Amino acid sequence: MSKPAxxxxxxxxxxxxxxxxxxxxxxxxxxxxxxxxxxxxxxYCPSAKKYYPEVQSCAEPWIPVPPRNP
Numbered sequence: 001m002s003k004p005a006x007x008x009x010x011x012x013x014x015x016x017x018x019x020x021x022x023x024x025x026x027x028x029x030x031x032x033x034x035x036x037x038x039x040x041x042x043x044y045c046p047s048a049k050k051y052y053p054e055v056q057s058c059a060e061p062w063i064p065v066p067p068r069n070p
Contacts, residue, residue, distance in 0.1 A: 042067050 001009075042051050042065045045058035052062065 040067075041065060 043062040044051050044065050045055045045060075045062060047059050048055040051065075
């Protein structure tokens with residue numbers, strides 16, 4: 001096989017792989033919004049039944065919860 005033919009096969013192969021195996025959806029393993037100096041909400045992960053930062057990632061969207069005193 002000639003060098004241009006090998007390059008063509010490589011390019012087509014990369015394109016096929018990118019079309020067949022797309023990147024993971026952006027909602028998978030979402031991170032909580034960046035925490036500010038004075039946090040106005042806590043973030044709860046329903047599947048872990050815990051709050052951020054005790055849990056670092058969550059399989060579903062984080063639920064913002066108004067903070068309360070212990």
